[in-house]
Amino acid sequence: MSEAGVIHDIGYQRYEGPRLGRSAVFGAIYQHGLRASFGLGRSAKAKIFPWLVAGIVVLVAVINAAVLAYAKVKLFDYYTFDDTMSWLVIFFVAIVAPELVSRDMRSGVLPLYFSRPLRAFDYIGAKWAALVTAVFLLLGVPQFIMFLGAAFTTDDGAKGVGNEILRLLPGWGYSLLWAVVFASISLLIASVTGKRAFAAGGIVAFFLMTAPVVGVLSILPSSTAQHLAGLASPMSLLVGVQSWLRGKNDLGIDVGDFGVIYGIEAFCLVSAALLLLLARYRKVASL
Amino acid sequence: MSTVAYITVRGLLGRRRVLLLLPLPLLLIGLALICRAYDVSPDQWGQPVVVGLGLAVVLPVISLIVGTGVLGSEVDDGTIVHILTKPLPRRDIILAKLLVAAGVSAVTVAVPLFVAGLLADSVRFGLALVVGSVAGAIAYSALFLLLSLVTRRPVLLGLAYILVWEGLLGRFVSGTRVLSIEQYVISIADRIAPTGMLDGKVSLPVAIVMSLVFAIGGTLYAVNRLGSFSMAGETS
Amino acid sequence: MSVVELENVSRWYGNVVAVNDISMTLQPGVTGLLGPNGAGKTTVLHMMAGFLAPSKGAVTIDNSPTWRNPGIYRTLGLVAEREAVHGFLSAYEFVLACAKMQKLPDPAAATARALSLVEMTDAQDRRIETFSKGMRQRTRVAAALVHEPQVLLLDEPFNGMDPRQRMHMMELLHKLGDQGHTILFSSHILEEVEQLSGLVQVIVAGRLAASGDYRRIRRLMTNRPHVFAVQSSDDRRLAVALIGEKSVSGIEVEATGLTVRASDYGSFTRALPRIAIGEGIQLRKLLPSDESLESVFSYLLEA
Numbered sequence: 001m002s003e004a005g006v007i008h009d010i011g012y013q014r015y016e017g018p019r020l021g022r023s024a025v026f027g028a029i030y031q032h033g034l035r036a037s038f039g040l041g042r043s044a045k046a047k048i049f050p051w052l053v054a055g056i057v058v059l060v061a062v063i064n065a066a067v068l069a070y071a072k073v074k075l076f077d078y079y080t081f082d083d084t085m086s087w088l089v090i091f092f093v094a095i096v097a098p099e100l101v102s103r104d105m106r107s108g109v110l111p112l113y114f115s116r117p118l119r120a121f122d123y124i125g126a127k128w129a130a131l132v133t134a135v136f137l138l139l140g141v142p143q144f145i146m147f148l149g150a151a152f153t154t155d156d157g158a159k160g161v162g163n164e165i166l167r168l169l170p171g172w173g174y175s176l177l178w179a180v181v182f183a184s185i186s187l188l189i190a191s192v193t194g195k196r197a198f199a200a201g202g203i204v205a206f207f208l209m210t211a212p213v214v215g216v217l218s219i220l221p222s223s224t225a226q227h228l229a230g231l232a233s234p235m236s237l238l239v240g241v242q243s244w245l246r247g248k249n250d251l252g253i254d255v256g257d258f259g260v261i262y263g264i265e266a267f268c269l270v271s272a273a274l275l276l277l278l279a280r281y282r283k284v285a286s287l
Numbered sequence: 288m289s290t291v292a293y294i295t296v297r298g299l300l301g302r303r304r305v306l307l308l309l310p311l312p313l314l315l316i317g318l319a320l321i322c323r324a325y326d327v328s329p330d331q332w333g334q335p336v337v338v339g340l341g342l343a344v345v346l347p348v349i350s351l352i353v354g355t356g357v358l359g360s361e362v363d364d365g366t367i368v369h370i371l372t373k374p375l376p377r378r379d380i381i382l383a384k385l386l387v388a389a390g391v392s393a394v395t396v397a398v399p400l401f402v403a404g405l406l407a408d409s410v411r412f413g414l415a416l417v418v419g420s421v422a423g424a425i426a427y428s429a430l431f432l433l434l435s436l437v438t439r440r441p442v443l444l445g446l447a448y449i450l451v452w453e454g455l456l457g458r459f460v461s462g463t464r465v466l467s468i469e470q471y472v473i474s475i476a477d478r479i480a481p482t483g484m485l486d487g488k489v490s491l492p493v494a495i496v497m498s499l500v501f502a503i504g505g506t507l508y509a510v511n512r513l514g515s516f517s518m519a520g521e522t523s
Numbered sequence: 524m525s526v527v528e529l530e531n532v533s534r535w536y537g538n539v540v541a542v543n544d545i546s547m548t549l550q551p552g553v554t555g556l557l558g559p560n561g562a563g564k565t566t567v568l569h570m571m572a573g574f575l576a577p578s579k580g581a582v583t584i585d586n587s588p589t590w591r592n593p594g595i596y597r598t599l600g601l602v603a604e605r606e607a608v609h610g611f612l613s614a615y616e617f618v619l620a621c622a623k624m625q626k627l628p629d630p631a632a633a634t635a636r637a638l639s640l641v642e643m644t645d646a647q648d649r650r651i652e653t654f655s656k657g658m659r660q661r662t663r664v665a666a667a668l669v670h671e672p673q674v675l676l677l678d679e680p681f682n683g684m685d686p687r688q689r690m691h692m693m694e695l696l697h698k699l700g701d702q703g704h705t706i707l708f709s710s711h712i713l714e715e716v717e718q719l720s721g722l723v724q725v726i727v728a729g730r731l732a733a734s735g736d737y738r739r740i741r742r743l744m745t746n747r748p749h750v751f752a753v754q755s756s757d758d759r760r761l762a763v764a765l766i767g768e769k770s771v772s773g774i775e776v777e778a779t780g781l782t783v784r785a786s787d788y789g790s791f792t793r794a795l796p797r798i799a800i801g802e803g804i805q806l807r808k809l810l811p812s813d814e815s816l817e818s819v820f821s822y823l824l825e826a
Contacts, residue, residue: 290620290623290624291624293620294609294612294620297609297611297612298609298611364607365603365605365607366607366608366609368574368601368603368605368607369608369609369617369621369666370624371574371593372572372596372599372600372601372667373593373596373621373624373625374593374594374595374596374597374625374626375593375624376593377593514591515576515590515591516574517569517574517575517576518569518574518575518603
């Protein structure tokens, strides 16, 4: 033991080499979020619920494709598929959004994350992109299966396949819209609490309680109220946007001349949700 | 036993979290009032509000939040140790928590349902809904209390039951209705005050028996599980 | 006077054996449960407290099993490792609730007594979630003591306590031990165990490696030479004389004195004074330098 205090040089060095930029951070969180959505890289129990939902939607698509192939009867088209699977999508985001956001809050790692070159915008953006991708895959892959079923059994050859592609692409666009709206809302609700159970319950409660409101508004005597009834619930909002964009009025929600309002509200809803999320994560130390 | 109930009530209601229980009942009453104010015929709004919102959403979701909260949160953060290291029969502990859960759920749900039923039809209908929702609250609370002891993610399983089993499958597969508490509630309320709004798909004897099965069976199994509650080494 | 007994107790989870054939009897007084992290201390404590069933063997308190037996909690108090406590209650309300659940005839008096025992009377009306770690710990100890149990189990009780609180807690446990309570506390910090109790149960990798007074355990380890620090008026001459002795296996000569390794404690301690007198050397210091709990522990771990 030496008499005076000495600090010895045992070779610890500062890292002076090249560092990856913001896009790498974004990409890392995005990839991790997408994998976590489906339980990849985690224990078997984390895989049960997401894959259960995925299994059910794929099964429905397969049944649809099979019925189309053998009985030439189309059970649903791409748009109504999304609308019918709405409760499963709610369940999926109720499971996944808390996994993405609430877990980090509960375990107290946010100060750890944000003391690195990570901006709140990147963090939220990557998580949002991951959830949007996950929901899009959930809806888009079954739609693709339905497309394959239709394409392989079409009577028109290449032209039939081409027509089917032209029907699939807007269907995918609709799924993307679904993904964007549902991801934004559920992430916002999940970011309110660190307990996954509460977040899941809150998300489900929010989506479930808006549906009857639509029902009530649509039977009020005022025709304006009836046209605008769909605004009250995300599910009917999306149907409303669809009927506005496709110019049809027979999809269950009669939007009259107010179609534009549906589009505007969808946009505002998503923007508001994202802005609120950003605001929430500005002061990370208090989370 | 009353001390356990006291701690449970304090834990459930004494904090800001209790505000979470308010939006759903308020929404129910609000919608009913709006419809009444606009003189909409109850044939039209009764179904979506009373059944679609009240019995299908408000009752199960409130029962889920309360039922998993009374025991699940204590198991999750480990404070259940303090309740268990006492010479109390496990039956007393479960009964105290069940009473609190069912009581809070029943009050939170029955009051707005009574108001909605009154506005939709009559006092008798309102009371029928109250009886149905009390029965449903007891059955749901027993089920969710049991789930809190049997699994580590009781809320997710409860949500799967409500959304997938009762919501989705119950709509399309008639066999699953026999195991759906929502259907029992509808049948019981429909029997007491028959209106066109409630469409009971399960016969009344089956509804009553199965409600008792859920309530009593769930409680007994929960008592057994609490008696063998294990804490492994080095948790947290 | 209660006796806690473990008889050939094993506990396994699938292929992992957490506790491997442990038999021990806890007598009144303070016993330390010692072992490295992951050795199985918490598993043993939870089995004693009725929170885990043994896969094999029997855990009994006064001959009644601890598993599925809520009645034992009349004579058992547990202070678990997890800090969890009902934060929304004040300290007084919490201990009072525990007293009521214990069905005590006078809960308020018992609560007051328990809180004054842990020096929490000043802060008793504040909510527990506003407490520091040490205060929370003391509140939990008060809750465990409110019914004056015969057996008290504490899992790492000194975690997070500052030195003054630790001293106070040790005094409290000493007092209770002297009064005839059976107290078992687990720790992986050797100084705590040394200060608090001479009796230890050492658990290493699920097995009971040693039990009893740690000094006696040390003497039982005959395959490890004993190490003594010796200072005398003429170290080198003493060293030369000692090395000829059969019970001495090695000597190191340092500026501060001799370090003597002896293979036989008894013969060496008899031989040393004889040699010193024979050579006319004055002995100034003779200290067994490895009879600390730390060396006992490290020998047991290596074995």
